[in-house]
Amino acid sequence: MAEKYGISEAELNLIKVQAARRATMRQEFMKQKTHPWKHAAEAGYVFDPAIQKFMSMKVTQFDNFTPNKRTSLFGFGAIILPMFVYGYFVWKDRTDREKKIRSGELRYKDRMFKLA
Template sequence: MTNPYGVSDAEFNIIKLQAARRAGLRKEFIKQKTNPFKHASEAGYVFDPALQKFLSMKVTSLEHFQANTRTSLFGFCAIVLPMFTYGYVLWKHRTNRENQIRSGELRYRDRSFKFA
């Protein structure tokens, strides 16, 4: 028999266990946070070693970065290629517009930025 949430019983039990674990961790954090004597040395903040490891990893990620083919291709495709493509499109549009203006194909009143 399925439950009314549209997931199997095994998945529903896993979700319930995760919610119970999350509630227990939240209760423990609130208990530590509201204790006025426990964290006086840390300026009132609860020290979480897992969060500290994560933040330290994020800060020092550049020091541990090693370039390889995949990261180089990603950098080229995500940064260099779009910049050059956009530059080429702008250059092509402006040269076509300039050629239309110089050859008289584009009337003066149809120009954009004619007063600039």
């Protein structure tokens, strides 16, 4: 039966189990969220310890950062190197265009930026 969807029977059962787990978690959350007296002290929201740990981690990640070889190489490869490569290509394009203009290979009517 499950082969008509392009997945095996085990994968279909796994999907069904995950959907059932999500439904029970959603039902429990809605039960807690709509309880009129349970969360009155916490300004009406459901306290989730996992979300609190994640938010605390995001706030203190710069305090706990230690530079090492891996982070330095990542910073160099993700920030500094692309800037220099892009700058080189812009410089090369401009110098080649200027050289063609000054030597007369590129006519005025064929230029990209012109006044008339």
